Amino acid sequence: MTRLRLEDLKQEISSHNHRYYVLDAPIIADAEYDALMRELQEIEAQHPEWVSSDSPSQRVGAAPMEGFTTVQHAVPMLSLGNAFDEDELVAFDKRVTDTLRAAGLIGLAEQVEYNAEYKFDGLAVSLRYENGMLVRAATRGDGLTGEDITSNIRTIPSVPLRLMGKPTTWPAVLEVRGEVLMNHADFEQLNIQQQRRREKVFVNPRNAAAGSLRQLDPRITAQRRLRFYAYGWGEVSVSEPSPQQDLLAQLNHEFPEPYATQAEMLAWLQRLGFPVSRTYAVVKGVEGLLSYYRRTEDARPDLPFDIDGVVYKVNYLDQQRVLGFVARAPRFAVAHKYPAQEATTELLGIDVQVGRTGAITPVARLKPVFVGGVTVTNATLHNEDEIRRKDVRIGDTVIIRRAGDVIPEVVGPVIDLRPEHTQAFIMPTTCPVCDSAIEKPQDEVIARCTGGLVCAAQRKQNLAHAVSRKALDIDGVGEKLIEQLVDTGRVKTLADLYTLSVEELLSLPRMGRKSAENVVKAVNTARHPSLARLLYALGIRHVGEATARDVAKHYGTLENVMEADEEGLLQVSEVGPVVAASIAHFFAEPHNRAAIVKLLQSGVTIDETVAATASSQVLAGQTVVLTGTLPTWTRDDATRRILEAGGKVSGSVSSKTAYVVAGVEAGTKLRRAQELGVTVLDEDALKALLGLDD
Numbered sequence: 168m169t170r171l172r173l174e175d176l177k178q179e180i181s182s183h184n185h186r187y188y189v190l191d192a193p194i195i196a197d198a199e200y201d202a203l204m205r206e207l208q209e210i211e212a213q214h215p216e217w218v219s220s221d222s223p224s225q226r227v228g229a230a231p232m233e234g235f236t237t238v239q240h241a242v243p244m245l246s247l248g249n250a251f252d253e254d255e256l257v258a259f260d261k262r263v264t265d266t267l268r269a270a271g272l273i274g275l276a277e278q279v280e281y282n283a284e285y286k287f288d289g290l291a292v293s294l295r296y297e298n299g300m301l302v303r304a305a306t307r308g309d310g311l312t313g314e315d316i317t318s319n320i321r322t323i324p325s326v327p328l329r330l331m332g333k334p335t336t337w338p339a340v341l342e343v344r345g346e347v348l349m350n351h352a353d354f355e356q357l358n359i360q361q362q363r364r365r366e367k368v369f370v371n372p373r374n375a376a377a378g379s380l381r382q383l384d385p386r387i388t389a390q391r392r393l394r395f396y397a398y399g400w401g402e403v404s405v406s407e408p409s410p411q412q413d414l415l416a417q418l419n420h421e422f423p424e425p426y427a428t429q430a431e432m433l434a435w436l437q438r439l440g441f442p443v444s445r446t447y448a449v450v451k452g453v454e455g456l457l458s459y460y461r462r463t464e465d466a467r468p469d470l471p472f473d474i475d476g477v478v479y480k481v482n483y484l485d486q487q488r489v490l491g492f493v494a495r496a497p498r499f500a501v502a503h504k505y506p507a508q509e510a511t512t513e514l515l516g517i518d519v520q521v522g523r524t525g526a527i528t529p530v531a532r533l534k535p536v537f538v539g540g541v542t543v544t545n546a547t548l549h550n551e552d553e554i555r556r557k558d559v560r561i562g563d564t565v566i567i568r569r570a571g572d573v574i575p576e577v578v579g580p581v582i583d584l585r586p587e588h589t590q591a592f593i594m595p596t597t598c599p600v601c602d603s604a605i606e607k608p609q610d611e612v613i614a615r616c617t618g619g620l621v622c623a624a625q626r627k628q629n630l631a632h633a634v635s636r637k638a639l640d641i642d643g644v645g646e647k648l649i650e651q652l653v654d655t656g657r658v659k660t661l662a663d664l665y666t667l668s669v670e671e672l673l674s675l676p677r678m679g680r681k682s683a684e685n686v687v688k689a690v691n692t693a694r695h696p697s698l699a700r701l702l703y704a705l706g707i708r709h710v711g712e713a714t715a716r717d718v719a720k721h722y723g724t725l726e727n728v729m730e731a732d733e734e735g736l737l738q739v740s741e742v743g744p745v746v747a748a749s750i751a752h753f754f755a756e757p758h759n760r761a762a763i764v765k766l767l768q769s770g771v772t773i774d775e776t777v778a779a780t781a782s783s784q785v786l787a788g789q790t791v792v793l794t795g796t797l798p799t800w801t802r803d804d805a806t807r808r809i810l811e812a813g814g815k816v817s818g819s820v821s822s823k824t825a826y827v828v829a830g831v832e833a834g835t836k837l838r839r840a841q842e843l844g845v846t847v848l849d850e851d852a853l854k855a856l857l858g859l860d861d
Contacts, residue, residue, distance in 0.1 A: 169210060173217055176207040180223040181329065221300055221329040235314035235381070238305035241342060242401035244293055245310060245495050247478065247502040253457065259501045260453045263481060263490060266498070270489050278452035280482040282429035283459040284398060285444050286502050288473040289348030290377045293401055294320065299330040299337035306380075310495055319380050322389035323347065331440035338425070342401030343441060349376040350471045353392035362556075370566065370578050371509070372473055394472070397441040400424075400432065428482045449482055460503055467505070476504035510543075511581060512536035514565045517548065517592045521600050521624035527614040529554060529592060531565070531577050539569030546575035551594045552612045558582075560589035600624045603758060608745070617752065619706055620660065620762035627653050629706050633661050637712050637803065638704035639693045643686045651675050660762050661704075664690055665769040697774045698725055705763075709749045713810050717741055718750065724775045729754045729763070785857060786814030790823055794837055795830030797850040805853065812857050820845060828853050 180203050204223065211218045218224070250256040260279065267273045291307040304320035305313035320326055330337050349357070354372040361368045369375035379391040403423045426432050430449050437443045446466075450459055456479050463477050481487050481499040490499040513534040520528045529548040536543055546567050548554050559565060563580040594614055596605055603618025616622050619629055630649045634641040644664065652658035657671065667690060672683035696704070703715035710718075721739045722728045728750075736747035753759055767773075791809050793802055793816065800808075805828060806816050820827060820839040827840035828848045840847050848856065 169214070170217065173207065173210045173214075176203060176210070177219075177222055180204060180207060181221075181327070181331075223328070235316065235383075237308070237312050238303060238315045239312055240293060240305065240308075240310070240401060241295075243310050243495070244291060244307045244313070244344060244401070245492070245497060247500055248496045249476075250501050250503045256456060256501070256503055257453055259479075260456070263499065266490055267481075267486055272483075272486050272489060278455075279486075280449060280451050281456060281479045282433070282447060282482045283450050283456060283477055283479050284433075284447035285463065285474045286476040286478045286504075287346035287348055287396055287398075287444075288373050288475045289346040290373070290380055292316070292320065292345060292347055292380075292395075294326065294343045294345070295402075296330060296338075296341045296343070298339060299334055301326070301328050314381070316380055318385040319382060319388040320347075320395075322385055323393045323395050325395045325442045327440035332438060337439075338403055338405045340402055340404040341439075342403070343397050343436060344399040344401055345395055345397035345441070347376050347380055347393055347395050348372060348472050349379070349391070349393055351473075352471065357391060368556075371568070395442060397436045397443050398433070398478075400436070424484055427484055429480050429484065429487075430482055432484075456503070464505060474505075475508070476502050478502050506537075506539055508539045509566055509568050509578070510536045510538040511564055511566055512543075514559065514561055514563045514577070514580075516561055517554075519595060519599060521598060521616050521622065523625060523628035525615040525617070525619060525622065525625050527594070527598075527605055527616060529594075531559075533565075533567065536567060538567050538575065541569070543567055543569060543575045546577050548577050548592075550612050551592070551607070551614060554592050560585070560591055562586055562589035598622060598624075601758070603756065606752075615708075617756055618758055619708075619753070621758040623659075626659065630658065630661065630664070632706050633704040634664070634693075635704075638700055639696050640700070641693045642689045643682070644689065648675075648686070660765060662762070662765040662769040662771075665694065665766075665771060694770055695772050695774050698723075698728075701725065701773055702728065705753070705759075707750055707753045709746045712807075714742060714746060716810055719775075725763075725773050729760065784813040786812040786825070788813065788815075789825035790815045790817050792817050792820050792824050792827045792836055792840070793830075794827060795833030797828070797830040800850060805850075808853075808857055808859070826853075826856075 293305050295303040304317045349372040354375050358368045382388045405425050433443050487499040516532040518530050520530050531546045557579045559580050564584040565580050566578040568578045569575040598616035601618040601622040605614050607614040634644045669683045699716040699719035703712050717740050733747045733751045791814050820836050824845045826846050826848050829837045
């Protein structure tokens with residue numbers, strides 16, 4: 168009974184592996200899968216003599232190998248010819264068509280039928296199965312001889328250790344050709360882990376897959392999320408001929424394959440348990456090939472893995488044999504490549520750009536290079552820490568990557584080509600736009616310009632924040648109007664908004680008199696903001712709405728805030744060292760103080776009165792949670808009122824929660840409050856508590 172259970176478990180777990188890794192359609196939870204695997208391992212531990220090579224438990228790598236032995240391919244693993252443009256593709260189709268017509272395999276007006284599929288950007292491998300069992304795996308090598316990587320291939324979950332279906336349907340010998348690759352998400356996660364371990368990071372997913380597959384220790388390979396896709400075959404020996412073979416034999420075509428076309432063979436490999444890209448398609452003629460190429464090009468940026476082109480193969484296998492081979496490439500197939508997404512060039516220099524939020528980004532100035540379909544002269548280097556980690560220096564030959572519409576980036580230097588006297592990058596200390604100081608806060612990777620209010624690069628972003636509803640609340644001044652005002656040079660600082668006239672606004676495109684009057688009216692209405700709103704509107708880093716309100720209450724006047732030092736700011740409720748340093752530094756910058764003086768000179772006056780009613784501190788030190796939709800107050804309105812009353816607003820309910828304010832469609836937070844016995848209020852009760860009821 169135990170032996171039968173073992174076989175059932177092996178079959179069941181293999182089936183779940185196939186559904187999870189190949190079909191992307193699991194039907195059990197991870198916990199259930201783990202339970203099945205534990206049961207299997209327990210039986211095998213009790214009966215080690217029952218452990219077989221096709222057991223799912225044997226995927227985990229064994230001890231490290233001393234080195235890779237070589238494998239002779241029974242059928243050579245050939246490379247493909249390339250077509251880089253439409254003219255080369257037309258020439259390929261003409262050669263194929265002329266040959267097949269001369270052989271009498273297609274008519275004069277008939278177009279050639281092709282199977283079109285992805286050209287994966289990974290590592291080509293060959294898997295050999297004998298009587299349904301995986302017995303050997305090898306790299307392509309030189310096409311005739313490869314490296315034995317069987318132990319590593321066995322760790323890849325999508326590779327079947329035993330073929331699916333009934334043993335009576337298995338071929339006696341089957342060599343499956345395909346690609347081992349790594350998905351983008353798995354690649355990024357691997358590099359994060361490598362950085363944490365202070366180990367080598369990989370340049371791209373292809374290098375990561377190749378490096379993982381050629382580990383001498385299969386246990387390392389097992390830890391990396393490699394995937395396999397089948398696209399062809401080598402040696403095939405079937406036990407009994409299929410009906411298709413009988414027909415072909417009658418036509419004097421003695422073929423080893425059980426099916427007559429490339430597409431049918433791929434479908435057969437799928438039935439045997441191999442992952443095959445579901446996007447392959449049978450098309451006819453050049454137009455069919457180009458249509459597939461364009462569809463794939465559109466889909467390429469969203470694919471989870473890298474492809475560098477598509478492959479076209481004459482669909483009928485008897486036609487493939489007539490076409491034959493030239494040198495070490497088939498005449499019946501061609502790879503239609505996309506423009507290269509990586510290239511090498513010389514790094515001429517490194518400049519810095521200032522982003523809309525003040526972030527300083529190093530940008531590489533490059534010797535022009537054609538990559539990803541365009542000529543690239545600049546590429547991002549992300550930040551100073553990345554430059555140091557990659558050891559990129561001015562004068563290096565560097566690898567440039569451009570995928571789709573993504574901004575080109577410097578992947579890294581080619582160390583072997585590094586000349587003498589290269590220069591390390593030194594981050595400038597002042598902003599190239601406004602000459603303000605550049606600072607990199609502790610424990611952050613991004614350096615920033617400190618000239619927020621005066622830096623032209625940050626102007627639009629800062630103005631949009633300043634006029635937002637939680638800040639100065641200037642209705643009618645949106646992003647489009649801000650762009651027009653900044654681009655024309657009319658508005659350079661926040662103070663300039665308060666000097667706008669109706670006639671000036673009428674000169675802007677698509678601005679009617681009524682709209683212009685409304686903008687000026689909104690600006691005038693916002694001439695007397697509270698101190699808290701002004702502090703928030705200034706865009707001081709790390710200062711949110713609640714912090715601005717706490718600082719305003721503590722200091723009372725703008726002058727007091729501007730003169731406060733870090734030690735004093737630390738006395739403000741909820742203000743820590745980072746926020747205190749940010750506020751003190753902001754007001755220590757002469758250009759920021761000058762911008763505030765100009766704002767006051769434009770007619771803006773600060774409402775520095777702080778409510779001192781009993782209700783203002785009725786929630787002091789208490790936590791309130793909001794859930795559902797309130798009848799008249801928005802979530803922001805309620806939050807503001809609670810903060811003004813000294814309370815805190817949290818997103819989760821706990822035993823420390825003082826009140827839960829529930830509106831329409833209150834959800835789990837209300838149920839949690841009831842379970843914990845937390846007081847539940849509606850909007851009217853909250854208003855009454857705050858002393859705001861009518």
